[in-house]
Amino acid sequence: MKTIEWVNGKLRIIDQTRLPYETVYIELTDIPDVVESIKSLRIRGAPALGVMAAYGLCIGAAKIDASDKSSFIKQLEKTSAEILASRPTAVNIRWALDHMRTIAAKAKTPRDAVESLLEEAKRMHSQDVAINKRMGKFGADLIPDGATVLTHCNTGSLATADFGTALGVIRSAVAQGKKIQVYATETRPLLQGARLTAWELMQDGIPSTLITDSMAGHFMSKGAITCAIVGADRITANGDTANKIGTYSLAVLAHEHNIPFYIAAPISTIDPTLKTGTSIPIEERKPEEVLGFGGVQTAPKGMRVANPAFDVTPSRYIAAIVTERGILRKPYAQSISKALKPA
């Protein structure tokens, strides 16, 4: 099972909107396909989106008809902007595209640029797996033997190039021989927890229980949860974290029950240009996602809906942030700034 793969000059992804019913691979051959796949969440998860954006730019670059470099770069900028617009909150897309453009800028000819872009996308792909493994190793120290870990949304192999961020930490703890149980929230409206995390946990044979988002507080109050760990879509300079809608509620509930609440995210998720979470733009998605599910309409026609895709958890609710450069603790302004410095 590969979330994203470059095979024979083509980009292939699993269509995650079809999981867990069926495992369908789709090939993406142009930029509108790439943009649609991101918008429709056929691929999602911050780290996976970074790799997707990099490969997407390669698809666009290969189609550019330019004899000189400056005309090539100009058209590449346009392609990059199209990909960027697909999901405004995902900082990894921006980060990947910015990075890829610096690679193109170094090339001598358009042909050189196309080659080095693809090389770099492949390097970023394999690096993401390595980053997740390192995060897993650091983060596993936070998960005691015998723990029951609450998680939200999907942060596993399907959200990344492989292995996962928050789910990678859980996997590492299990791999260390610790007895771990998981409570996975279903994560409305798109049910990434019920569809994807449950599927990954079952495949790994990790004892798990699926709950609705509304049940988390109940199980915390019953003493059933040892700690919580989730991913991130964007982290600001002070540690405020944008993540899947519902994360903030879980963080407040964990705080009220003295349960440590952890974030696991690669350094690329950190956006040091934003001081606090109030500056993070929140993507509003279409009402149909809340009005029903899977083709079944549940609410009356015409009902007004709010559908923010993310919320922001202030850093005071976050016990630690797991990165590939180690575990960051409060005060986050310092620990984040230190982690961002080149070694």
Added chain:
Amino acid sequence: MKTIEWVNGKLRIIDQTRLPYETVYIELTDIPDVVESIKSLRIRGAPALGVMAAYGLCIGAAKIDASDKSSFIKQLEKTSAEILASRPTAVNIRWALDHMRTIAAKAKTPRDAVESLLEEAKRMHSQDVAINKRMGKFGADLIPDGATVLTHCNTGSLATADFGTALGVIRSAVAQGKKIQVYATETRPLLQGARLTAWELMQDGIPSTLITDSMAGHFMSKGAITCAIVGADRITANGDTANKIGTYSLAVLAHEHNIPFYIAAPISTIDPTLKTGTSIPIEERKPEEVLGFGGVQTAPKGMRVANPAFDVTPSRYIAAIVTERGILRKPYAQSISKALKPA
């Protein structure tokens, strides 16, 4: 639109599992029908269940073949026990059945008993409407003009004989000319908020927004919510309140944001035999409700699920309890005990 009605010697209810797609009335002619309707949530909501249990007992009583009263009472006890077993957490069912049996006990003959039982069920039915109107009048004082009110599950006409408890309070505030907006949580797993509350709010033309349960914290943090009001399935002597799963999470979140969290429930919801909420039995419902919805399976087959129908909110999170005898405040042990005393 009548949630429950006794027409031409027959019990007729709206099948709420079909709403908002279609308005289907069903006639219930024997005890297995009554039990199935309660178990399958064709009728739900604590006050509606009380009226349903009373009419249900009438259906059973009419079928009893007994020439003497003691044999009649014995068979009535059996019928009562069958109805009671349909939903163990709903104290209104127990309350209604206990009360109805005292009516039967006073009758001289089985025929007299059947007649006075039906009279009493009808009286309880119209009394429930009167109670809701009184609760609405008291509770409306808690809702300021211009308020945006968060509510959970369905507590409207469909949950009661008519008008509603928490939604009745909102209706009363609107009827007083106050400008009120509502945020309604969809209320997984059975989506009573999305299906029933949204439907009632639209029918009344009250400006409303449907959100997933996981969004409540986000909108509280944005300052979008003035206060929250929900119903109750059981209230213990100290004010601890069992209500639809997710209520506890909302109460904790409201507390963290200094948002008053209110309960609206008739006196019959109070169970003074239980000192605190830890003694309330929590009904565990079938896993299919969490694994999918409306025939669409969302989680992988075989995934383990938890599905408590209720949670318990400790009274310290509750700013006030609205009853038909007035607004109860802390300390609840005193205010509840006072409210329970016969006038």
